Amino acid sequence: MKMSLKYYYDLLSQPSRALHIIFRLSGLQFEECPVALRNGEHLTDEFKQNINRFQRVPCINDNGYKLAESVAILRYLSAKGKVPEHLYPKYFVDQARVDEFLEWQHITLRVTCAMYFRTIWLDPLLTGRSPSASKIETLRLHMERTLDIVEEVWLAQSEFLTGPTLTVADVFAACEIEQTRMADYDVRIKYPKIRAWLKRVRAACNPHYDVAHQFVYKISGTGPQAKL
Amino acid sequence: MKMSLKYYYDLLSQPSRALHIIFRLSGLQFEECPVALRNGEHLTDEFKQNINRFQRVPCINDNGYKLAESVAILRYLSAKGKVPEHLYPKYFVDQARVDEFLEWQHITLRVTCAMYFRTIWLDPLLTGRSPSASKIETLRLHMERTLDIVEEVWLAQSEFLTGPTLTVADVFAACEIEQTRMADYDVRIKYPKIRAWLKRVRAACNPHYDVAHQFVYKISGTGPQAKL
Structure with missing residues (x-):
């Protein structure tokens, strides 16, 4: 078998x-x-x-x-040896730096971007009801408080989130942020470092990045290079 | 040095x-x-x-x-070899079972218990304003949706969350659930498996469990065995 x-x-x-x-x-x-x-x-x-x-x-x-x-x-x-070391380090000290991001993101980047997407794009689709302007504003502020930390702390000193090269941390983070495109949020307007970093992540991951995001691009009506 | x-x-x-x-x-x-x-x-x-x-x-x-x-x-x-294997397995297949819980808990157990605690206990203390009854109800429902999964899925077949003995997964989970005591929530009323499991976790961790929870007990006005 x-x-x-x-x-x-x-x-x-x-x-x-x-x-x-x-x-x-x-x-x-x-x-x-x-x-x-x-x-x-x-x-x-x-x-x-x-x-x-x-x-x-x-x-x-x-x-x-x-x-x-x-x-x-x-x-x-x-x-099991199925993921190359440059994407997820084997040496525990380096691995901990990537783990630090992977653990950090859950109740910060993941929750706030997902809630924004869900409330503004998904729920109206399912219920026919749109969220109030003040609800949208609150969710945006929560999300941007987290995006501020990505911009100012995680991307303060390096080209990628945990160092000079792409790791799985960048892939997880980019996928969370890309989700907000479908709710018409363009992260690139306020966040120049995130904007440049997203380009680097996509370049380092393609063609696989665009394959994975094909429906995100389609639903949001934006290509990877689109500007709002 | x-x-x-x-x-x-x-x-x-x-x-x-x-x-x-x-x-x-x-x-x-x-x-x-x-x-x-x-x-x-x-x-x-x-x-x-x-x-x-x-x-x-x-x-x-x-x-x-x-x-x-x-x-x-x-x-x-x-x-670094500082945590014994029975608390966090070294063999990757067994470790993945504990990791599965550690990753699962962030946006489920952790977020919902923390929001309940925060909105009902902490925010009124900081702002002087109490949440509405409907807000409390919504937060309780979110939290109980997650507690249902702990009771019915995680504790379905074993004495501890990831098998027959205590691991770090149990310690993390118990600390999240204990937090809700301070907001006067008694998890033991609706959840008999969680109730029995919490006792096992405390017994397996003491005296360290009670030391760590000394302020939780004090603030909630309940000892570890207290019944509401």
Whole structure:
């Protein structure tokens, strides 16, 4: 029987895109298992029983071993030698610098960008109701408080988030920020460092970056170089 | 010059308590550096420059190497051999099971319990204004949606979150849940599995668990065994 790694993802999910890009950059062999969240494919009992008990994407099935949570998946595959060292360092001191970002982002960048996207783009689509202007403003302020830290702290001294070269930290971060395009937010207007960094991330990851973002570009009606 | 590990924490911060318990359980030698968040000690320029550029706790300074983010710190010290294997497995397949929880908790358990605590206990203290009943209800529902998953999925089949014995996952989770005591929430009423599991976690961690929670017990006016 052939050893296989099944990857369950939806390219409209930020961490799904991040792992998709990382897997392709790593030259990893995997079986593509797209899951259409918009059709509720993750909400079935079959999905819960056989694919992911938390009913979310991304997740993997590595020859019978099921694992959820994008960062946990990344570390697991790195430990198996499937992710090159320049993307996720093996030396623990360097790895900790990347981990510091991966842990930092959850309740800062991830939550605020996702809430902005969700409230402004997704919820109106699902409910037919638009958020109030003051709600949008509050969410924007929360998100920008975090983007300020990316601009002023993470990108203060280096070309990429954790040093002079691209790591998985940059890929995760870029995928979160790109999500806000669909809610018509253009991060590049207020944040020149983020703007230049996003270009570097895309260049370092392409063609995989554009493949993963194809639906984001389509929905937002913007190409990667578009200016609002 | 003596090698030293400085640990900056506030026992009213959930991940600060988690690491405090884990360090003591591990028999780790460290210098206690309490930071009084209530007095804004983390908001000074000196703190930003010399201790943590993100101006949060917990963080460490390991003989000059500064690191923030509780989970990143845990992994770094584990890689240095400072955390016993039964608390955080070294074998990558077992480690991934613990990582899965550590990654899962951020935008689920951590965010919802922290928001509940903050809105109901902390904000009124700072602003003098109490949240509306409907706001409290919404936050409670969000939090209980996550507690349902702890009860029904994580604790479905085993005594601890990721298997038959205590790991760091349990310590992190318990510290998040204990925080809600201060907002007068008693998790034990609706969640019998969580109730029994919390007792096991405390027993496995004591005396360190009660030391870390001394202010939580004091503020909430409840001892560890108290019933509302």
